[in-house]
Amino acid sequence: MATITDLRTRRDALAAQRSSGVARVSYEGRSVEYRSLAEIDRALEALDREIAAAEGRRIVRQLRVTTAKGL
Numbered sequence: 184m185a186t187i188t189d190l191r192t193r194r195d196a197l198a199a200q201r202s203s204g205v206a207r208v209s210y211e212g213r214s215v216e217y218r219s220l221a222e223i224d225r226a227l228e229a230l231d232r233e234i235a236a237a238e239g240r241r242i243v244r245q246l247r248v249t250t251a252k253g254l
Contacts, residue, residue: 185233186237187234187237187238189211190230190233190234190237191234192210192211193210193230194227194230194231194234196208196209196210197223197226197227197230198227200223201220201223201224201227204220206218206219206220206223208223
């Protein structure tokens with residue numbers, strides 16, 4: 184199992200490449216190529232969940248729905 188430091192290193196490398204638009208990520212001598220930005224986003228979410236679990240917390244996602252009828 185990866186340590187929290189390893190998970191954060193992987194997440195930071197992935198986030199940096201995501202922001203630059205590059206689909207290939209290299210960290211600690213490993214290289215991974217993603218097919219799309221959506222796939223990178225899913226990998227980031229998975230890493231966030233792993234980090235949260237290693238720290239003993241959960242990620243809570245909230246969705247707010249509002250409606251209005253006319254003006």
